[in-house]
Amino acid sequence: MTKLFFYPKTIAVIGATEDPSKFGNAVTTNLLDNPNLEAELFPISRSNDKIYGLQAYKSLLDVPKDIDLAIVLVPAKVVPFIVDQCIQKPVKRIIVVTAGFGEINEEGKQIEQEMARKCRAAGIRMIGPNCVGIQNVDIGMNASFIQSPIKGNISMVSQSGSFGCAMIDGMRWNNLGLSKFANIGNGVDLTFDEILHYFKEDENSKVLSVYTEAVKNGKSFYQELKAITPVKPVVVLKGGRTQAGMAAAGSHTGSLASNYTVLKAAVDQSGAVMCEKMEDYVTALKTFSLLPLPKGNRIAVLTNSGGAGVLYSDNAEEQGLKLAPFSDSLIEKLKPYLIDLVQKVNPLDMIAGANEDTYYQVTKVMLEDPEIDIVIPCGVYPPFLGMKFENNFSGMIKAWNETGRKKPMLPLLVFGSGYEGVVDLAIKENVAFFSTPHEAAYATKILIDRMNFLLR
Amino acid sequence: MTKLFFYPKTIAVIGATEDPSKFGNAVTTNLLDNPNLEAELFPISRSNDKIYGLQAYKSLLDVPKDIDLAIVLVPAKVVPFIVDQCIQKPVKRIIVVTAGFGEINEEGKQIEQEMARKCRAAGIRMIGPNCVGIQNVDIGMNASFIQSPIKGNISMVSQSGSFGCAMIDGMRWNNLGLSKFANIGNGVDLTFDEILHYFKEDENSKVLSVYTEAVKNGKSFYQELKAITPVKPVVVLKGGRTQAGMAAAGSHTGSLASNYTVLKAAVDQSGAVMCEKMEDYVTALKTFSLLPLPKGNRIAVLTNSGGAGVLYSDNAEEQGLKLAPFSDSLIEKLKPYLIDLVQKVNPLDMIAGANEDTYYQVTKVMLEDPEIDIVIPCGVYPPFLGMKFENNFSGMIKAWNETGRKKPMLPLLVFGSGYEGVVDLAIKENVAFFSTPHEAAYATKILIDRMNFLLR
Structure with a gap:
C-alpha cells in the first residue's frame, strides 16, 4: 500500500x-x-x-x-x-x-x-x-x-x-x-x-498535480489519468516539450519531436489539463483548489479600468470564450449603483471612481442574475481619492460570500501598490485572485472545460 | 513644441x-x-x-x-x-x-x-x-x-x-x-x-513604450515608429486585439478582425516590439531598460535545478532560440568549480548544492568565454544547508560586475521564499531578473531580435 x-x-x-x-x-x-x-x-x-x-x-x-x-x-x-x-x-x-x-x-x-x-x-x-x-x-x-x-x-x-x-x-x-x-x-x-x-x-x-519530464509508461499513465478525472481535476506540466527541453532533461530516447504532441493528446483525451507554461500550472491549481465549477459559460465582467476590461476581453476571446450580453432586466438592476456616464454593456467599465460599495453592489447583482454563470470583477489600484485596493477587493468578496460562493468569481486585480493588503485579504478569506488578464481568462477557460467534461 | x-x-x-x-x-x-x-x-x-x-x-x-x-x-x-x-x-x-x-x-x-x-x-x-x-x-x-x-x-x-x-x-x-x-x-x-x-x-x-487601444492614423504611427527604432527600442501593447477586445474598447469602426493583424505587421516591420500579453510588455521594458544588447546569439545556461534548465530550454526553443554547445576549452575552465556528478553540458545543472561561490565562478567563466554571447543563470530557492536565495543571486551579480556588464546576463530566479532579499538586491545593484522560464526566454529573444534589427 x-x-x-x-x-x-x-x-x-x-x-x-x-x-x-x-x-x-x-x-x-x-x-x-x-x-x-x-x-x-x-x-x-x-x-x-x-x-x-x-x-x-x-x-x-x-x-x-x-x-x-x-x-x-x-x-x-x-x-x-x-x-x-x-x-x-x-x-x-x-x-x-x-x-x-x-x-x-x-x-x-x-x-x-x-x-x-x-x-x-x-x-x-x-x-x-x-x-x-x-x-x-x-x-x-x-x-x-x-x-x-x-x-x-x-x-x-x-x-x-x-x-x-x-x-x-x-x-x-x-x-x-x-x-x-x-x-x-x-x-x-x-x-x-x-x-x-x-x-x-x-x-x-481534492486536486492532483503532476510535473513530469519523461513518462516511462505512456499507456498506464493515460489509464491512471482517465480513471481519476471523473472524480478529481488533474493538472499536468511537462518539462521537455521541445527537442532542447528533452535534451536538457536527459531523455534522449524515442522520437523527441513527437513525444510531447502524443503525450498532450493523451492528457487532453483523459480529461486532465495539460499546461504549456509554469505560470498556467499555478493558475490551474489555484482555480481548481479555490473555485466552484460554473453551471454554464455566460461570463460577466465589471471593472474600474477600461484597459483591464479590454485586455480581459482579448484574452477571453483567444481562449475561445465569449462575454454574455446583459439582459434588460440585469441592466435595470445595475442602474441604481452606476453613474450616468457608465455605458451598461459587458465588460462594464464603472470608471475610476468605483469604490468598495460599487464593487459590492454590482458584483452581487451579477452573481444573482440567472443569466450569468461566471463573474469577473476587474480592478487596478486606485491611487487617488483615498481609495484602497483591498477595499474594492473586499466589496467583491462580500458579494461572493452573501451569494453563498455558488458561482465562480474570478477577481482580476492588476498588480499594484496595495498588493500586500490584497494578498492578506485573499489568505484571510480563502479566495482566489488573478494578476493578469491572461491568468484570469485561462482560469475561466479551464473551469468551463471541466464543467463540459463532467457533463459529457 | x-x-x-x-x-x-x-x-x-x-x-x-x-x-x-x-x-x-x-x-x-x-x-x-x-x-x-x-x-x-x-x-x-x-x-x-x-x-x-x-x-x-x-x-x-x-x-x-x-x-x-x-x-x-x-x-x-x-x-x-x-x-x-x-x-x-x-x-x-x-x-x-x-x-x-x-x-x-x-x-x-x-x-x-x-x-x-x-x-x-x-x-x-x-x-x-x-x-x-x-x-x-x-x-x-x-x-x-x-x-x-x-x-x-x-x-x-x-x-x-x-x-x-x-x-x-x-x-x-x-x-x-x-x-x-x-x-x-x-x-x-x-x-x-x-x-x-x-x-x-x-x-x-532611452526606451519608449506605448499602450494603445485604437490607432487613429496607422500610416503616421508606422512612420513615427520607423524613425525611432534605429535610435531607441519601442515596445507596443495593443488593447483590443480581438473582436471582443475591440468592442470593449468602443472601437466599432473598421474591419474589426483584421485591424490587429495589419497593425501587428506594421509594428513588426517598423522594428518595434509588439507584445501579445501584458506580462510580456513589462518583461520587454525591463529587458531594454536594464540590459546591454548581445554581440551574437550563443546562449549558455547554468542552474541549481534541473527542472528550471529544462523549462528554460523548452521556452527558448519555442522562441526560436538555440543553446550553444560548450567548447572543450570552456568545459576545462568550468571543471574546477563543479563536482564530478555534474554533466558538463548546456544547460549546466550544477545540482542543488551549488552555492554563492559556485554561481559566481561559473557565471564569470561563461561571461568571459569568447564563444558565449548571453548567459542565463537559473536558480530556485534552496531551502536547505543554510543557503539563501539572494546569496546565489549575489554571486551572479558579482560575476557580471567584474566582467564590466558587457554581455547580457538574464538571471531566471523561480519565485521562492527568499524573494524579498532578491528584489532588494536587484534594486540596490540595478540589475534585471526574471521569474519564469517564459519571461527569461522572451527577454532573450527580443534582445537577439533587436541586435539583428540594428545589424540589418
Whole structure:
C-alpha cells in the first residue's frame, strides 16, 4: 500500500545529524519542526547518542520498535548496506534520498536496480534514490529536505525535486496549500502512476498535480489519468516539450519531436489539463483548489479600468470564450449603483471612481442574475481619492460570500501598490485572485472545460 | 513644441482644492509632494485664499506671471469657459483632466472639438480632455492624479490612464523607472504620434513604450515608429486585439478582425516590439531598460535545478532560440568549480548544492568565454544547508560586475521564499531578473531580435 509511506506511525532517519551543512540535518529538523507530527521519530547516528534531545541509535537494528518508514541519507557507497539492514530489520517502507546512482552512470543504474529487486523480494516498497523526499501536511510530516507548504487540498507528484520546491513557494504566495507531496527521483520501485493512484483514493487530495519530464509508461499513465478525472481535476506540466527541453532533461530516447504532441493528446483525451507554461500550472491549481465549477459559460465582467476590461476581453476571446450580453432586466438592476456616464454593456467599465460599495453592489447583482454563470470583477489600484485596493477587493468578496460562493468569481486585480493588503485579504478569506488578464481568462477557460467534461 | 508640456517653468492648477475627495486635490498634492519640483505652482480656487500654504488665486487672470502650463480640473460644464480664459491669459499649454466629453456622447464630441479648434487658432496646444495627466520624473513633476513612479529611462504613452497607472506600479516592483509619462485621453489636439516624436528627441528617454487601444492614423504611427527604432527600442501593447477586445474598447469602426493583424505587421516591420500579453510588455521594458544588447546569439545556461534548465530550454526553443554547445576549452575552465556528478553540458545543472561561490565562478567563466554571447543563470530557492536565495543571486551579480556588464546576463530566479532579499538586491545593484522560464526566454529573444534589427 502506497498509503503507508504517507501515514507511518514510526519513522527512522538513517543519517540524522545536528550538522547544518548536511541534508540529513535538513530532513531531521523538518520532521522535528512540526509539533503536530503524528509519528514517532528514531534518529540513527553513528556518532551521537542524542539528536536534538531525542535518543539516537547506532544502528537501525538497535531500534526497539517496528519501523514503518526508513529515510536513508547516508553517503551513496553505504546505501546498499543500509538497504540490506532495512530488509533485515525489516522496515515496511524505504525512502532513499541520497543521490549518485542511475542518474550518473551505468554502474549506479545496476546498483539501484539491485536494491529495488531485493526490496521487492522482501515485500518492501522503496521511493528514490536521488529524491528530496515526501510530505503529508495532514499529519504534519515533512519527510524531505525542502520547506513545508501550507495545508490545503492539492496533492503533487513532481519528477524534479527542485521544481517541486519552487512550486511549494509559488503556491504559498498564491495562498494554495498542499495535502501531500512526493518526489520519487530515479523511481526504481514505486512509480509515478502508483502515487497518482493513491492520491485518487485519498480523500484529502481534492486536486492532483503532476510535473513530469519523461513518462516511462505512456499507456498506464493515460489509464491512471482517465480513471481519476471523473472524480478529481488533474493538472499536468511537462518539462521537455521541445527537442532542447528533452535534451536538457536527459531523455534522449524515442522520437523527441513527437513525444510531447502524443503525450498532450493523451492528457487532453483523459480529461486532465495539460499546461504549456509554469505560470498556467499555478493558475490551474489555484482555480481548481479555490473555485466552484460554473453551471454554464455566460461570463460577466465589471471593472474600474477600461484597459483591464479590454485586455480581459482579448484574452477571453483567444481562449475561445465569449462575454454574455446583459439582459434588460440585469441592466435595470445595475442602474441604481452606476453613474450616468457608465455605458451598461459587458465588460462594464464603472470608471475610476468605483469604490468598495460599487464593487459590492454590482458584483452581487451579477452573481444573482440567472443569466450569468461566471463573474469577473476587474480592478487596478486606485491611487487617488483615498481609495484602497483591498477595499474594492473586499466589496467583491462580500458579494461572493452573501451569494453563498455558488458561482465562480474570478477577481482580476492588476498588480499594484496595495498588493500586500490584497494578498492578506485573499489568505484571510480563502479566495482566489488573478494578476493578469491572461491568468484570469485561462482560469475561466479551464473551469468551463471541466464543467463540459463532467457533463459529457 | 511638445517639450514645453514636460518642462514648464510655471504651472496653474485650475480647480485646486484641499478636499481629498476631489481629483483636483490629487493633482495638487502630487505636484506639491515632490520637493524637487523645478517649476512654480499657482493654485486657482474660487473658495480658498490659500491651498496647502500657497497663495491661491480666484481666477487664472489674476496670476501675476506668465503661465506655461494650465491643468484644468473643474466640472465638465465649466471647462469651455476656463479654456477661453486660458486663451485670454494666454497660457502656452493646457491639460484638461476633466471627463464627460467625446467619450460619452455626440454633444461632448462637438464641445471638445470646438475647444481644440479655438486653442489651435490661438497657437496653444492641448492634452485631453478625459485624461489622468502627464509626468516628467526628471524634474520631479507629477501633473496627474495617479501615483509617482521611480526615476528611470523609460518613457510611456498610454491610451488608458488606469492601465498606465497599473503599469507604473508593475514597473516599480520590477525596479523599472520612468522618465516621462503621458495619457492623452480623448486626444482632440496633441496626438500619440507627436508625443512619440518628442520622446524620440528627448535624451533621457532611452526606451519608449506605448499602450494603445485604437490607432487613429496607422500610416503616421508606422512612420513615427520607423524613425525611432534605429535610435531607441519601442515596445507596443495593443488593447483590443480581438473582436471582443475591440468592442470593449468602443472601437466599432473598421474591419474589426483584421485591424490587429495589419497593425501587428506594421509594428513588426517598423522594428518595434509588439507584445501579445501584458506580462510580456513589462518583461520587454525591463529587458531594454536594464540590459546591454548581445554581440551574437550563443546562449549558455547554468542552474541549481534541473527542472528550471529544462523549462528554460523548452521556452527558448519555442522562441526560436538555440543553446550553444560548450567548447572543450570552456568545459576545462568550468571543471574546477563543479563536482564530478555534474554533466558538463548546456544547460549546466550544477545540482542543488551549488552555492554563492559556485554561481559566481561559473557565471564569470561563461561571461568571459569568447564563444558565449548571453548567459542565463537559473536558480530556485534552496531551502536547505543554510543557503539563501539572494546569496546565489549575489554571486551572479558579482560575476557580471567584474566582467564590466558587457554581455547580457538574464538571471531566471523561480519565485521562492527568499524573494524579498532578491528584489532588494536587484534594486540596490540595478540589475534585471526574471521569474519564469517564459519571461527569461522572451527577454532573450527580443534582445537577439533587436541586435539583428540594428545589424540589418
